[in-house]
Amino acid sequence: MSARSHKKFSFAKMAAVAFVFCIAILLASQPAFASEGLGSFSSAISELWHSTGLYGFTQDGGFGKLVMMGVSLVLIYLAIGKGFEPLLLLPIGFGGLLCNIPLAGIAEAGGFLRVIYDFGINTGLFPLLIFMGVGAMTDFGPLIANPKTALLGGAAQFGIFTALLGAIVISNIIPGIDFSLKDAASIGIIGGADGPTAIFLSSRLSPDLLGSIAVAAYSYMALVPIIQPPIMRALTTEAERNIIMKQLRPVSRLEKIMFSIIVLLLCALLLPSAAPLIGALMFGNLAKESGVVNRLSETMQNALINIVTIMLGLSVGSKLAAETFLSPRTLGILFLGLVAFSVGTASGVLLAKLMNKICKEPINPLIGAAGVSAVPMSARIVHNVGQKANRRVFLLMHAMGPNVSGVIGSAVAAGVLLALCQ
């Protein structure tokens, strides 16, 4: 296009804009237009301004929404930039952004995040579907080969109850923080290091704290490589870290099939309130181990868990609303979550030390730290710490025993809390 024709085109465009503007002013000043409900041009502009996000941010709570958008962006950064639990922190972060858009009402009644939340979290469905997928991905072989390591998964749940008591104590001493017993139970379950269990329990007992609890649980699970090693090293001697454990025996398919049925029966007999979580976990595992429904097992391991993860993450993110998240209670939850993880790790290691003294076969105390679920990351951390002590120490499979028993243990703990607090 030549310079002359370009100039001509720009002039035509400006003239068109001016014409449309004049028509708009004329229309806006007509009484007929006023009767349609928009009043005058200035009131139309005013209404347009009132429907913008910029106006929403200047209203009450607008600053809080901006802060929460910043928090959500930090979560997205941690997921993308640092690779911290990206599968959950990314949708949670984005859900947080969406629910804090002023005037959009995405997380309010009728909004799509609210619809997903009501359908999947209020009913407790999503955590159960996730557990099904986790069951289909879990190999209980190391636990069956060395069942006594299940006790380490139990010891690590001590963190849950320490945080529960901690929540009650800080409610009494810090003004502005007032956790009920149900809130304390929901906060304590962060120590189970099991996201779906934490979401399941807190959606039942303290829906208002769900956002903070889920963010704390997943953030600390992502920080396991930073939180656990110093505690493991502080509680063990060089000689203990050097202990080489006996290789695990192979486990037959029939044993694995029977295990899932035994766990479910035990749960049905002793603690039916934990049956939804344990049942979903064991169904997924049975589908995998039976070997006759590979299509179902693969769907649970891939498509199902992926779809549910997207919806779970977004709907948990929708609970990152400024009015509930920006309070001293959130700081309390983050602090107690750290306490729960640390105490859980320490109790697992201490019980493993004791078992090493009592049992005939040597037990490397490091594997006790894997009792705080966080499958399989904490087992990997145990293995790495063992390898740093001695290249001939291979703890991965030994740590998987307490690791998967931690999943069962935290589900049982959630069942107990649900039965006693609801």
Next chain:
Amino acid sequence: MFLEGVILMFAGMGAVVLFLALLVIVTNKSSTLIRALEAKMNQTKAE
């Protein structure tokens, strides 16, 4: 409320430990039985 928390702690830890201890016992016993059964079946097949 603190007392309730303490009771919850003992009840909860007790239930978790009891459940997992039973699991250890039952898994041990069932594994022994299953392995004995499998060994017997293999022996019968070989004969």
